Amino acid sequence: MSKPFVSIEQLAKIYTSASDELVVFEDVNFGIEKGEFVCIIGHSGCGKSTILNVLAGLDMPSRGSIIMEGKEIRGPSLDRGVVFQNYSLLPWLSTLHNVSFGVRARWPQWSKAEVLEHSRRYLEMVGLADSLQRKPSELSGGMRQRVSIARAFATSPKLLLLDEPFGALDALTRGVIQDELIKVWSETQQTVFMITHDVDEAILLADRILLMSNGPRAGVAESVKINIPRPRGRATIVEDPAYYKIRNYLVNFLVNRSGERKTGDSQAPTFIDPSISGVGNENSTNTETAALVAAN
Numbered sequence: 441m442s443k444p445f446v447s448i449e450q451l452a453k454i455y456t457s458a459s460d461e462l463v464v465f466e467d468v469n470f471g472i473e474k475g476e477f478v479c480i481i482g483h484s485g486c487g488k489s490t491i492l493n494v495l496a497g498l499d500m501p502s503r504g505s506i507i508m509e510g511k512e513i514r515g516p517s518l519d520r521g522v523v524f525q526n527y528s529l530l531p532w533l534s535t536l537h538n539v540s541f542g543v544r545a546r547w548p549q550w551s552k553a554e555v556l557e558h559s560r561r562y563l564e565m566v567g568l569a570d571s572l573q574r575k576p577s578e579l580s581g582g583m584r585q586r587v588s589i590a591r592a593f594a595t596s597p598k599l600l601l602l603d604e605p606f607g608a609l610d611a612l613t614r615g616v617i618q619d620e621l622i623k624v625w626s627e628t629q630q631t632v633f634m635i636t637h638d639v640d641e642a643i644l645l646a647d648r649i650l651l652m653s654n655g656p657r658a659g660v661a662e663s664v665k666i667n668i669p670r671p672r673g674r675a676t677i678v679e680d681p682a683y684y685k686i687r688n689y690l691v692n693f694l695v696n697r698s699g700e701r702k703t704g705d706s707q708a709p710t711f712i713d714p715s716i717s718g719v720g721n722e723n724s725t726n727t728e729t730a731a732l733v734a735a736n
């Protein structure tokens with residue numbers, strides 16, 4: 441069988457001190473297909489950001505490797521774009537130049553006009569056409585995160601890594617930017633790996649959700665297929681018959697099963713399709729439980 445676009449193989453992260461050894465996660469194996477939107481969910485400290493940082497080339501695993509298009513990831517590259525929760529914009533540059541900075545680095549042969557036109561187009565997609573000349577300090581948190589998203593997509597990375605990009609935003613802004621992310625993603629069909637603590641956000645955005653067991657010695661326990669048809673919208677997705685089955689399944693895992701240890705974990709995570717009859721009928725529909733999980 442051919443390898444997926446990105447292949448995470450036997451990944452482990454271990455911190456050692458003079459007196460102690462912390463195995464954050466081990467035997468992590470999964471693949472990401474080209475054009476796929478994959479979300480990863482798990483309780484705090486299980487190692488989600490570490491996995492994302494290894495994918496970005498910003499951290500090294502203690503064991504195992506990540507192979508992208510046949511080549512091992514060993515450092516940062518323009519092939520991989522990252523959006524962090526804290527925006528990380530350059531404060532002295534305007535909105536437009538925060539985006540064009542990356543675009544110019546990506547396509548050095550382009551003329552200045554081409555670079556600016558391309559950057560402007562992505563800022564328009566996220567609703568910032570009227571704020572091109574503003575500095576980050578003159579933007580709200582939501583607007584700053586839109587700039588980060590435009591900047592990441594504008595350089596057309598082969599893999600886009602989103603580390604809880606909406607974690608610091610209020611619920612209303614978060615919803616609007618989720619819609620914008622869906623719009624940009626459906627226009628570009630880029631491959632996305634995203635960390636979120638929000639079960640509803642993951643169902644809205646993902647083709648597949650990876651569920652991590654708790655650390656230490658965390659692992660990717662299950663891979664949950666989200667077969668709700670696209671386009672998806674926040675208002676309409678709840679009407680899909682599969683929605684609550686999937687949601688219940690995820691909440692049940694996080695509340696009741698994420699602490700379970702699997703033995704012989706070295707294989708791919710169990711593949712689950714909660715829309716199939718008999719799967720995901722756990723009784724945990726209430727919003728409070730989901731909010732609790734989202735906050736953890």
Ligand SMILES: Nc1ncnc2c1ncn2[C@@H]1O[C@H](COP(=O)(O)OP(=O)(O)OP(=O)(O)O)[C@@H](O)[C@H]1O
Pocket residue numbers: 455462464482483484485486487488489490491655736
């Ligand atoms: N330099 C370090 N030395 C020791 N332990 C570390 C170091 N960096 C991270 N850790 C530990 O690694 C674990 C995983 O951290 P990571 O940030 O990847 O988790 P996470 O799942 O993304 O958490 P959260 O959801 O809270 O962001 C944590 O327990 C953290 O304390």
